[in-house]
Amino acid sequence: MSGVPKASVTHAGPAIMQPPEGRAAPVGDGVGPLLAVRGATLQYKSKNLVVTAAYRVDFQVFPADRFILLGPSGCGKSTLLKAVGGFLKPAHGSIELNGKPIGGPGPDRMMVFQEFDQLLPWKTVLGNIIFPMTCSGRFTKAEAKERALVFLEKVHLGKFAHAYPHTLSGGMKQRVAIARAMAMGPAILLMDEPFAALDALTRLRMQEELLQLWDELRFTVVFVTHSIAEAIILGSRILVLSPHPGQVRAELNAHEFSHENQESPEFHRLHRRIHAMLFSGPPDAAQAGADDET
Amino acid sequence: MPCCFQARPTRRKPVLTMRPDTTRTTPPVRAEFERAPGALGDVGAITRERSRWQRLTDRPAIRRGFILLALAILWQVYASRLHNPLLFPSFTSAMVAWWRALVFGPLLLRAWNSVSTLLIGYGIGIVLALALTTTAVLSRIGEDFLSTLTAMFSPLPAIALLPLALIWFGLGKASIIFVLVHAVLWAVAVNVLAGFVSVSDTLRMAGRNCGLRGWRYVMRILVPAASPAILAGLKVGWMFAWRTEIAAELVFGATSGSGGIGWYIFENQNDLQTAAVFGGLLTVIVIGLLVEGLVFRTIELQTVRKWGMQR
Numbered sequence: 014m015s016g017v018p019k020a021s022v023t024h025a026g027p028a029i030m031q032p033p034e035g036r037a038a039p040v041g042d043g044v045g046p047l048l049a050v051r052g053a054t055l056q057y058k059s060k061n062l063v064v065t066a067a068y069r070v071d072f073q074v075f076p077a078d079r080f081i082l083l084g085p086s087g088c089g090k091s092t093l094l095k096a097v098g099g100f101l102k103p104a105h106g107s108i109e110l111n112g113k114p115i116g117g118p119g120p121d122r123m124m125v126f127q128e129f130d131q132l133l134p135w136k137t138v139l140g141n142i143i144f145p146m147t148c149s150g151r152f153t154k155a156e157a158k159e160r161a162l163v164f165l166e167k168v169h170l171g172k173f174a175h176a177y178p179h180t181l182s183g184g185m186k187q188r189v190a191i192a193r194a195m196a197m198g199p200a201i202l203l204m205d206e207p208f209a210a211l212d213a214l215t216r217l218r219m220q221e222e223l224l225q226l227w228d229e230l231r232f233t234v235v236f237v238t239h240s241i242a243e244a245i246i247l248g249s250r251i252l253v254l255s256p257h258p259g260q261v262r263a264e265l266n267a268h269e270f271s272h273e274n275q276e277s278p279e280f281h282r283l284h285r286r287i288h289a290m291l292f293s294g295p296p297d298a299a300q301a302g303a304d305d306e307t
Numbered sequence: 308m309p310c311c312f313q314a315r316p317t318r319r320k321p322v323l324t325m326r327p328d329t330t331r332t333t334p335p336v337r338a339e340f341e342r343a344p345g346a347l348g349d350v351g352a353i354t355r356e357r358s359r360w361q362r363l364t365d366r367p368a369i370r371r372g373f374i375l376l377a378l379a380i381l382w383q384v385y386a387s388r389l390h391n392p393l394l395f396p397s398f399t400s401a402m403v404a405w406w407r408a409l410v411f412g413p414l415l416l417r418a419w420n421s422v423s424t425l426l427i428g429y430g431i432g433i434v435l436a437l438a439l440t441t442t443a444v445l446s447r448i449g450e451d452f453l454s455t456l457t458a459m460f461s462p463l464p465a466i467a468l469l470p471l472a473l474i475w476f477g478l479g480k481a482s483i484i485f486v487l488v489h490a491v492l493w494a495v496a497v498n499v500l501a502g503f504v505s506v507s508d509t510l511r512m513a514g515r516n517c518g519l520r521g522w523r524y525v526m527r528i529l530v531p532a533a534s535p536a537i538l539a540g541l542k543v544g545w546m547f548a549w550r551t552e553i554a555a556e557l558v559f560g561a562t563s564g565s566g567g568i569g570w571y572i573f574e575n576q577n578d579l580q581t582a583a584v585f586g587g588l589l590t591v592i593v594i595g596l597l598v599e600g601l602v603f604r605t606i607e608l609q610t611v612r613k614w615g616m617q618r
Binding site (some may be wrong): 117122132 | 513532
C-alpha cells in the first residue's frame with residue numbers, strides 16, 4: 014500500500030551513489046548502524062551563558078534510512094544535525110560515523126540547508142554541483158562534470174546547467190543544492206528543513222521528487238523538520254524530540270506512509286499520536302504544532 | 308428557508324477603526340464560475356519596439372556624456388562672462404592648452420610617470436591588504452593585529468608620512484611608493500575585512516562542508532562571496548592612491564628626474580599658465596573616468612552584476 018517500499022538489503026544503490034575506491038563506503042549487509050549518536054549533549058555559548066540545545070540524545074541511523082528529526086522550534090534538532098555535520102562538537106557523548114568519531118565538517122556528510130543562499134552565487138548551476146567534487150579531490154574534473162550532469166537531470170534541471178543561481182526560483186535552488194549534495198556520493202545526506210522556505214505547492218512536489226530519488230538511489234538521509242505531516246510522509250523512522258533542551262521523546266516507524274495514503278486512518282492516528290507527544294510537554298511547548306503544515 | 312448569508316443593509320462606518328462589528332456584516336454570496344484559459348490574442352503577447360530616445364537614454368555612457376557636455380557649456384559661459392583667463396580660462400582655451408601639452412608637451416610622459424608609480428604602490432597595497440585580512444579571518448591574533456593597526460593608521464593622512472619617508476628612502480620613487488602603500492593598504496583592508504565578516508553563515512558552512520580549510524577556504528569561498536565589498540575597497544583604494552600621488556608630487560616635486568602630473572601642475576602654476584594647470588587637472592580627471600568606466604565597470608559587469616550580487 015505504500016508508494017515507497019521499504020529498503021531491502023538486496024537492493025543496493027546504483028554504483029553512482031557509492032564513493033569511489035570504497036572511501037567512507039557505507040556499511041554493507043545492513044549489520045551495524047551507519048551513524049551512531051550516543052548520549053550527545055550539545056551546548057553553545059552566548060556572551061554570558063551556555064545554552065544547552067540537546068541533552069543526552071541517542072539514536073542510530075542505518076543505511077538507506079530516511080531518518081527524521083522532528084520537534085518544535087528550540088528542541089535542538091538543527092543543532093543536532095550541525096553536530097552530525099561536524100560544525101559543532103558535543104559537550105558530552107559521542108557521534109560516530111561508520112564507527113569513527115566525527116572530527117569536523119567533511120564531504121562524506123553533505124548538507125542541504127534551509128536557506129536559498131547556500132549556492133555559490135559566482136558559479137553556475139553546473140559549477141555549483143561540480144565545486145565540492147573537485148574541491149575535495151575525490152573526483153577529477155571530467156568525472157565531476159559527468160556526475161553533475163547526471164544528477165542535474167535527476168532533479169529536472171538539465172536546461173538550467175549554465176544559469177546563475179540568482180536567476181532561479183527558490184524551489185529550483187533547493188533542487189540544485191540537493192543535486193550538489195547527492196552528486197558527491199556522501200555516506201549520509203543531511204537536510205536541514207530544506208523545504209521549509211518553499212511555498213506549499215512546490216514543497217509537495219519536492220517531497221515527491223525526494224522520495225522518487227530515494228526509491229531509485231537508496232541513499233541514507235537525516236532530515237530535520239518541524240512539520241508532523243512532512244515527517245510521516247518523508248520518513249522511514251522518526252525521532253521525536255521534546256523542547257528546551259531537546260531530549261528524545263520517542264522513535265517511531267513511518268516507512269509505510271507516503272503522499273498516497275495520507276488520508277488513511279493509520280496516517281491520522283500516527284499524526285495525532287505525535288501531535289499529542291509534542292503538546293503534552295510543559296506549557297511553553299504549546300506553540301509546537303502551531304506552524305505545522307505540509 | 309432564507310439563506311443566512313443574504314446581504315443585509317449595512318451601515319456605512321469608518322473603515323480604519325477596528326471596533327467590534329455589532330451588525331455582523333457578512334460578504335454577499337456570489338455565483339461561482341469556471342473559465343478555460345482563452346487565447347492571448349492581440350493583448351497578451353505584445354512586444355513593443357522601444358522608442359529610439361528610450362534606447363539611447365538607456366546607455367549610461369550617453370547619459371553621462373550629456374552631463375559632461377552640460378558642465379562644459381556651463382564652464383564656457385561662465386568663463387567668457389568673467390573674461391579673466393589668468394584666473395579662470397575658458398573651456399576651449401583649457402582644451403587647446405591641454406591638447407598642446409599632450410601632443411607637443413611633456414604631459415603624456417608626466418602622466419605615465421604618475422600612473423606607473425601609482426600602480427606599483429596600489430599593487431603592493433592590495434597584496435598586503437589581502438595578506439593581512441586573510442590572517443585576520445583565519446586567526447584571532449591576526450584579527451587583533453589588523454584591527455589595531457587599521458585603528459592606528461587609517462586616521463593618519465598618507466602625506467603626513469612623506470617627511471619620514473624622505474628621511475628613510477631619500478628623494479625618489481621609493482618614498483612615494485611607501486606613502487602610496489600606506490594610503491591604499493588600510494582603506495582596502497577595512498573594506499575587505501568588512502566583506503569577509505558579512506559572508507552569510509550558510510555560505511560559510513556550505514564551503515566548509517566541501518572540506519575547504521585555511522587559505523583555500525578564504526580564496527575559494529570568502530573572496531568571491533565578499534567581492535562586492537572587495538570591489539568597493541579597490542575603488543576607495545584607487546581614489547586614495549591618486550590623491551596621495553598628486554599631493555606627494557606637489558609637496559615633493561619631481562619623481563625620479565622627470566616628474567609626474569602633480570609636478571606638471573606645480574610648474575605651470577609657478578609660470579601662471581592657468582590653462583595648463585587646468586590641463587593637468589583634466590588629465591587626472593580623465594584617467595579617473597577611464598579607470599572607473601572601463602576597468603572597474605568591466606570587472607563589475609563580469610563579476611558581481613553577472614552573479615546577481617549587485618544591481
